[in-house]
Amino acid sequence: MKPLHTFHVGRRLPLSLSALGDIADNLRWSWDRQTQDLFRWIDPALWEETDQNALRVLERVSSERLDDISTDSRFTEFLKKVENDLALYLNADSWFQARKSSPLKRVAYFSPEFGISSALPQYSGGLGVLAGDHLKSASALGVPIVGVGLFYKEGYFRQSVTPRGSQFERYPTLDPLSLGLTKATEPFRLLVGDQEAKIEVWSVSLGRVRIYLLDTDNDENPPELRQITDRLYGGDIEHRIRQEIVLGMGGVKALRAVGESIQVFHSNEGHAGFMGLERVQEMVDSGLGFVEAIETVRSSSIFTTHTPVPAGIDRFPYELIERYFAKWAANCGVSLDDLMQLGHVPGESADQPFNMAVMGMHLSSMANGVSKLHGEVSRSLFSAAWPDLNTEQIPITHVTNGVHPSTWVSGEMAELYSTTIHPNWANGSKEEWEAINSVPDATLWQLREASRSKMIPEVRRRLRSALIKSGWEEANVSWCDTVLDPRALTVGFARRFAPYKRADLLLSQAERLITLCNNEDRPVQFIFAGKAHPADDPGKDLVRRVFEFSFTSGARGRFVFVPDYDMSLARTLYQGCDIWLNTPIRPLEASGTSGMKAALNGCVNLSILDGWWAECQDGDNGWAISSAPDEYLEDERVRLEADSLFSILEGSAVPEFYDRDEELVPQRWMRRVKASLSSLGPVVSGHRMVREYVEKMYEPTAQRSSALGASTMGGISEIVNFKTRVRAGWPGTVITSVERRELPSSSTSQTQGFSKSEVTLTLLSPTLDAKDLVAEVIWGPVGSAGAFKGEKSVLAELLDEEIGENGRILRFRAVISPDSQGSFGFLTSVRPSHPLLSSSFEMGLQLLA
Numbered sequence: 001m002k003p004l005h006t007f008h009v010g011r012r013l014p015l016s017l018s019a020l021g022d023i024a025d026n027l028r029w030s031w032d033r034q035t036q037d038l039f040r041w042i043d044p045a046l047w048e049e050t051d052q053n054a055l056r057v058l059e060r061v062s063s064e065r066l067d068d069i070s071t072d073s074r075f076t077e078f079l080k081k082v083e084n085d086l087a088l089y090l091n092a093d094s095w096f097q098a099r100k101s102s103p104l105k106r107v108a109y110f111s112p113e114f115g116i117s118s119a120l121p122q123y124s125g126g127l128g129v130l131a132g133d134h135l136k137s138a139s140a141l142g143v144p145i146v147g148v149g150l151f152y153k154e155g156y157f158r159q160s161v162t163p164r165g166s167q168f169e170r171y172p173t174l175d176p177l178s179l180g181l182t183k184a185t186e187p188f189r190l191l192v193g194d195q196e197a198k199i200e201v202w203s204v205s206l207g208r209v210r211i212y213l214l215d216t217d218n219d220e221n222p223p224e225l226r227q228i229t230d231r232l233y234g235g236d237i238e239h240r241i242r243q244e245i246v247l248g249m250g251g252v253k254a255l256r257a258v259g260e261s262i263q264v265f266h267s268n269e270g271h272a273g274f275m276g277l278e279r280v281q282e283m284v285d286s287g288l289g290f291v292e293a294i295e296t297v298r299s300s301s302i303f304t305t306h307t308p309v310p311a312g313i314d315r316f317p318y319e320l321i322e323r324y325f326a327k328w329a330a331n332c333g334v335s336l337d338d339l340m341q342l343g344h345v346p347g348e349s350a351d352q353p354f355n356m357a358v359m360g361m362h363l364s365s366m367a368n369g370v371s372k373l374h375g376e377v378s379r380s381l382f383s384a385a386w387p388d389l390n391t392e393q394i395p396i397t398h399v400t401n402g403v404h405p406s407t408w409v410s411g412e413m414a415e416l417y418s419t420t421i422h423p424n425w426a427n428g429s430k431e432e433w434e435a436i437n438s439v440p441d442a443t444l445w446q447l448r449e450a451s452r453s454k455m456i457p458e459v460r461r462r463l464r465s466a467l468i469k470s471g472w473e474e475a476n477v478s479w480c481d482t483v484l485d486p487r488a489l490t491v492g493f494a495r496r497f498a499p500y501k502r503a504d505l506l507l508s509q510a511e512r513l514i515t516l517c518n519n520e521d522r523p524v525q526f527i528f529a530g531k532a533h534p535a536d537d538p539g540k541d542l543v544r545r546v547f548e549f550s551f552t553s554g555a556r557g558r559f560v561f562v563p564d565y566d567m568s569l570a571r572t573l574y575q576g577c578d579i580w581l582n583t584p585i586r587p588l589e590a591s592g593t594s595g596m597k598a599a600l601n602g603c604v605n606l607s608i609l610d611g612w613w614a615e616c617q618d619g620d621n622g623w624a625i626s627s628a629p630d631e632y633l634e635d636e637r638v639r640l641e642a643d644s645l646f647s648i649l650e651g652s653a654v655p656e657f658y659d660r661d662e663e664l665v666p667q668r669w670m671r672r673v674k675a676s677l678s679s680l681g682p683v684v685s686g687h688r689m690v691r692e693y694v695e696k697m698y699e700p701t702a703q704r705s706s707a708l709g710a711s712t713m714g715g716i717s718e719i720v721n722f723k724t725r726v727r728a729g730w731p732g733t734v735i736t737s738v739e740r741r742e743l744p745s746s747s748t749s750q751t752q753g754f755s756k757s758e759v760t761l762t763l764l765s766p767t768l769d770a771k772d773l774v775a776e777v778i779w780g781p782v783g784s785a786g787a788f789k790g791e792k793s794v795l796a797e798l799l800d801e802e803i804g805e806n807g808r809i810l811r812f813r814a815v816i817s818p819d820s821q822g823s824f825g826f827l828t829s830v831r832p833s834h835p836l837l838s839s840s841f842e843m844g845l846q847l848l849a
Ligand SMILES: *Cc1c(COP(=O)(O)O)cnc(C)c1O
Pocket: 124, 125, 126, 127, 129, 494, 495, 496, 565, 566, 567, 570, 591, 592, 593, 594, 595, 597
């Protein structure tokens, strides 16, 4: 029987322990070791039983036990210390506070998922975990930021696996009140299509950062509205647009409702893009023109793209946009086609699907990819949005992802870093991380051995419990207690089972794999984990094949698949594995972050040169698996890349790991581990990532948006007028001539220099004058295919300006100075320029000659 009415009974703690409640309500406990010790102390068995969840410990601990510890002065003293440390953490000046003249006031970070802890399962994979890590590092650095997302009542699914390897999904219902969420404000209403939804706003604290989560599941909403925030990435495309309306538009309303005053809006991926439309509507409602409103939204928005493939982007058909945004368009005084244009590249017809990433670019003044390579790929992917620009000029930059160190690094390794690198090692510099090289090999090796030994029983326990939860008979899971060898070289692979990540690359040469597993003196063992999206049949097939393989006779016990992957299992594997394997098809992994978390624990990466690894691998700090050229057929690619993977394992990894010195320490292996830690430690930290976002994206955006907003929107009308005038004048503007003249070499120079050239360019424009434009000469050595082999650009200066019959004639000049002999080439570029533009590429207009 099910009750028809439910209610919540709040927490009761003895007065002397009331601080415990406040400490548990800030999710900092999920990464702060001292706070974890406090909750472990309350009831060590319960701590493990609840999967190390402070909130659940308080919910379930007996009142006798609470009475006991409340009279234990050692406990209450420790409680006082933890309480004081939390207060200190929340109020201390940090990296950001030292930037005295920062223009940045407050950022809102919108994301469809947040991976904070397995205790708050509101994530499906890397995107969400990155969002959580971003906010945690921002908290540590003192950056003023809030998160905005949805509260999914069923989160993402729990994975079960049948004895034949079929994945099935369970969706436990989550109760916000037992997850530490509190109501942030009175509910508000939002129009979703033609229905008004009542929206509840939850909030949760993550150190000094607050996250607001929106929820439509309440009694006042009819079932179809209640379902909007049911689960992550479930349902059809209409369900998706409804979720995104609540996230984007509702998110902006929620920020107003809780009284947050936001200066910079950051959209983590396109799903939150409707936040821009809500803000446009707000401004139009308050009397601003539509064009001015768009410009204002742009000037204060940042868009981060996370996918290198068109299929990864939300695209909504015309009918859906019409159903949900006709009122919006009418309200803003524009046609639906005007709105459709925001999600289209130039020249696309109005009935084409509305592309959320394109809107993200149109409604932001800065955009970025998440690794150097992904920045390049994104510039190509979105080149149609800037038809006049060359790919390299497209204004999409990159900030390479990073991970929140304390969340992922084991207590033992963190201790080592604190003493050798810096007490605040998470923000350590390159020079400080060099100190890892002074740690004796034997010391580091013992830590690595201990970490692996600690992981194995944990993996066995999880495997057993996941299978029992999947419905396996107790009698049929006893084998779980003996899988894996605590001394063997251990390779980890855990992430979403999306087909492009190729969890099956190793299986393509099964005999070679079995030989590695079965080597008596030098065994290699493999631990796999990962969920396939419920609607992804090829992904589920991967789960089945990997699972089945773990039962083949040669692999049994040395190759395991652990069901129900989550952040907690992930952390266990990063800390205990020796090698972290990553086998995506290049360049489909935008960044990837699991290898970063493994690296921070002294695990060595073995990966395709994709995402972050493409810019961080240096030859010594891990291994690069070869990628086949694009032209290869599928099976040729698999063969070549698997060959490369196996020869690295057989030829380098195994001997380096098993060749031991007289103290049984693998010296060459330790050299790898140290090269990995010293080169990657300062780079893969989420603190480095957040510092870059602040310096490269947030502060310039804050600066620009306040410059535009200053003098009561004067800047906005100035920029709108400028853009209108330039767009009108652009079609008549032409470069009429380009000339190069070799300059005589200077006679005073002792050494014979290479000859310099002067380039002059003449431009005719009916309406624009020199201060509206920038002229540039792009030049450099030319390779055999006729393309530049590395080009530079120099600004051209204005020589003279005269009024002719057909308009202004402007002449510009620049000098180029080759520094070698050979073939050189150049071209000239003219673009609109204004101090209030984010760059001369912003308008996408360019003349080349
Ligand atoms: C880090 C992390 C990921 C991302 O892994 P990739 O290898 O980058 O895809 C996914 N899921 C969880 C739980 C993680 O912690």
